[in-house]
Amino acid sequence: MWLLNSSIGRKVVMSVTGIALILFLTFHCAMNIVALFSGEAYNTICELLGANWYALVATMGLAALAVIHIVFAFILTAQNRKARGNSRYEVSTTVNPGKVEWASKNMLVLGLIILIGLLVHLQNFWYNMMFAEIAGFTNGHSPADGFAFIIDTFSHWPLVVLYLVWFAAIWFHLAHGFWSAMQTLGLSGKIWLKRMQCFGLIYVTLLMLGFTVVVLGFYFGCAPSLDCCPDGACCEAAAVCCQ
Amino acid sequence: MAKNISFTIKFWRQNGPKDAGHFDTHEMHDIPDDTSFLEMLDILNEELINEGKEPFVFDHDCREGICGMCSLYINGTPHGLTERGATTCQLYMRRFNDGDVITVEPWRSAAFPVIKDCMVDRNAFDKIIQAGGYTTIRTGQAQDANAILIPKEDADEAMDCASCIGCGACVAACKNGSAMLFVSSKVSQLALLPQGRVEAARRVKNMIAKMDELGFGNCTNTRACEAVCPKNETIANIARLNREMIKAKMAD
Numbered sequence: 001m002w003l004l005n006s007s008i009g010r011k012v013v014m015s016v017t018g019i020a021l022i023l024f025l026t027f028h029c030a031m032n033i034v035a036l037f038s039g040e041a042y043n044t045i046c047e048l049l050g051a052n053w054y055a056l057v058a059t060m061g062l063a064a065l066a067v068i069h070i071v072f073a074f075i076l077t078a079q080n081r082k083a084r085g086n087s088r089y090e091v092s093t094t095v096n097p098g099k100v101e102w103a104s105k106n107m108l109v110l111g112l113i114i115l116i117g118l119l120v121h122l123q124n125f126w127y128n129m130m131f132a133e134i135a136g137f138t139n140g141h142s143p144a145d146g147f148a149f150i151i152d153t154f155s156h157w158p159l160v161v162l163y164l165v166w167f168a169a170i171w172f173h174l175a176h177g178f179w180s181a182m183q184t185l186g187l188s189g190k191i192w193l194k195r196m197q198c199f200g201l202i203y204v205t206l207l208m209l210g211f212t213v214v215v216l217g218f219y220f221g222c223a224p225s226l227d228c229c230p231d232g233a234c235c236e237a238a239a240v241c242c243q
Numbered sequence: 244m245a246k247n248i249s250f251t252i253k254f255w256r257q258n259g260p261k262d263a264g265h266f267d268t269h270e271m272h273d274i275p276d277d278t279s280f281l282e283m284l285d286i287l288n289e290e291l292i293n294e295g296k297e298p299f300v301f302d303h304d305c306r307e308g309i310c311g312m313c314s315l316y317i318n319g320t321p322h323g324l325t326e327r328g329a330t331t332c333q334l335y336m337r338r339f340n341d342g343d344v345i346t347v348e349p350w351r352s353a354a355f356p357v358i359k360d361c362m363v364d365r366n367a368f369d370k371i372i373q374a375g376g377y378t379t380i381r382t383g384q385a386q387d388a389n390a391i392l393i394p395k396e397d398a399d400e401a402m403d404c405a406s407c408i409g410c411g412a413c414v415a416a417c418k419n420g421s422a423m424l425f426v427s428s429k430v431s432q433l434a435l436l437p438q439g440r441v442e443a444a445r446r447v448k449n450m451i452a453k454m455d456e457l458g459f460g461n462c463t464n465t466r467a468c469e470a471v472c473p474k475n476e477t478i479a480n481i482a483r484l485n486r487e488m489i490k491a492k493m494a495d
Contacts, residue, residue, distance in 0.1 A: 006451055007421075007461040008488045076461045083420035083460030085353035090253075090266065091319035091346045099470035104463060105418060180464040183478065186486025190479040 007079075008184075010072055015181035017069040022174060022207075024062055029210040036214055036223045039147035046146035051133040059130065070115065077108050103176035110173040117166030124153045147225075154218035163215050167208050174204040247273040248336060250343040252287060254299050257349070260356035260364075266346075267299075276337040280323065281306060281313065283336055284347075300360035301347075306332040308473065311408030314415070315361055316348040321412035321471045330410060330473045350415035354422070354458050367457045368409045368425060374453035375446035376429045378438055397435050405432035406474045413468035413476075419460030424468040426454050427484035428476045434487055444491035451488055 003009040035042035049055045103110065125146070133143040141148040153159055178200030182188050188196055217223035249272045257264030269290070274283055281303050288298040304312035313331035317323035323334040339345060349361040356364050407428035414422050430447050433439025439446075462481060469477050 002492050005455075006488075007455050007459075008451055008485055009492070011461055011485075012489065076463075080419035080421070080460040080463070083353050083458055084418065085351055085420065087264070087351045089316065089319065089348055089351055091348070100465050100467050104465040107463065176464070183464050183482050184462075184485055186482050186489055188479070188482040190477065193479060193482070 010076055011184045014069065014072050014076065015184040017065045017072070018177050018181045020065050021069060022178065022204075024065075025170075025207060029207050032214040033210055035147060035150055035225060036217055037225050039225050042147045042150075042225075043145060046129065047144045049130075050144055051130055055130070066118075070111070073108060073111055101176055103172040104180070107173060107176060110169050113169040114166065114173060117162065117169065120159075120162060121166070124159070125149055150214075150218055151226075154215050157219070160215055160219045164212065167211050167215075171204060171208045174207075175201055178204060245275050245277045247275050248339060248341045248343075249273060250339060250341065250345055252283075252345050252347065254287075254347040255349055255361055256299070257357045257360055259359065262357075264357070274336055276335070276339075278336045279306070279332060280315070280317070280334040280336065281332050300358075300362045302362045303332060308333045309408060311410035314350055314363060314365070314410055314412070316350060316415055318346055321350070321415040322410075322473055325473070328473060328475050330408075350411050352411075352414045352417075352420040352459075354420060355411060355414065363411075365409070365411050367459070368411065368422070370457060371422070371426060371450055371453050372409075372429060375442070375449040376433070378433060379442060380438075391437050393436060401432050401435040404428045404435065404476065404480055407432075407472075407476050408474060410473060412471045412473060414459065416467040416471040417460065417462075418465060418467065419463055420458075421462045421468075422454055422459040423462040423481050423484065424472060424476055424478070426450055427478075427480035430484050430487060431480045434483065443487060444494060447484065447487040447491050451484075 001009070003013050031042070031045055034045060128139045128141070128149055129143045129146060132139055140152065154163075179188070179193065179196040182196040182200075183193065214223070218226070249270070251268055252271055253266050253268045255264060256267050269287060271283065271287065271290075274286065278286070281301075284299065284301060291298050302312045302314050304310045306313075308330045311330070313322070315321075315323070315331045317331070317334070322329065322331045324338060325331075325334045347361060349355075349357050350363045350365075354367045358364050405428075407425060409425060409429075411425070413424035414420055430450060433446065434443045464478065464481075466478055469475075
């Protein structure tokens, strides 16, 4: 199996799983944007993605992608450290500052920050929704009431800050990850490298802005979907008056 | 106007691959700034010999930037801060200032064990070439010059890839100790030409397998290699290598 045995094969696995995860993020972002405009529509999606068999299968697939991506990251990093050898340079590389992207040298660290954020995020939402539905308990709101969980979660400023840091880490990870994946798959060259970098940067920035807008929109209470009180002053009481 | 500079040189001493190694320092006085870096090391060695010390060992050969033997990691940069497209032998003392401390280290990579001081064993590159970096042909009579037509762009690109001298700066600069820039240049120079295409799939598979076997790391696209390459090879070669490998494996 060259995908396991050869250096390029392992990198191909990293890029394919990485791209698949970016596609998932795109879907997730689109779903979040819906919550900005209509709680009802968002909950319809939540219901659709509850503990249905297809949603469960997709979740398992997604988890597998993430696990493969993380496991391979550790294998590759361990091999790379071994290849580097035990002796370190006295003067670390100073050549052409700016030529080497900061993110490209810190993908594992960024990945670990993302993983920690992911665990918090799964606890905030997945545990209270899909898992609660399977296990048959409720934690504050009905498992299908995703909108209520959004309002709850993003009313706490420490969580909001954590999410924003998390988004920044994902932005850095993907800013390098996107073109890097294309390079590994051979879809790059003297001209296409620049195009892939440019496209990746725009795509990833829009994607992360999408996530950020939703979090801030709910924290500051200015999401259009919260505008449900007659007097318009529903920031604090949104959770109550929307029901 | 040439002027003379005085500085401290801090150089790596290591007796063989198993030795832990350490730095020695030496004060250099009144070195003309049009001296080349290797000439400066020759002066250092004469002084060391006169003091009854062992000379400092380093690799060098042609001293005109085409053989790929010189290999010093100077002040945090493979080949030092030369003009782009130059090796250690074409680094001149005018690049340094009076009173500097110049640190000279060997290539540090598991696949390049130190032989002595700053001389490292780069045999691994030869083994990768032996694994497939050639075309298998029966050498008969020379054929007509234009029997096989090759577009000018392809010939130029292949020539650019072939200009890699295999010095190992890419491996030295890479945080992963990856040899991908070297291997990709050597695969590309043949893959771009019709004579090389015949064995392209076998070549890329064998060379990558050898590269992995010898313990080089995996590329993470940091681009440190192309920033230090004395022959201006680019990671477009690495993309081509990846493409060739995936294509070859898909055809299996």
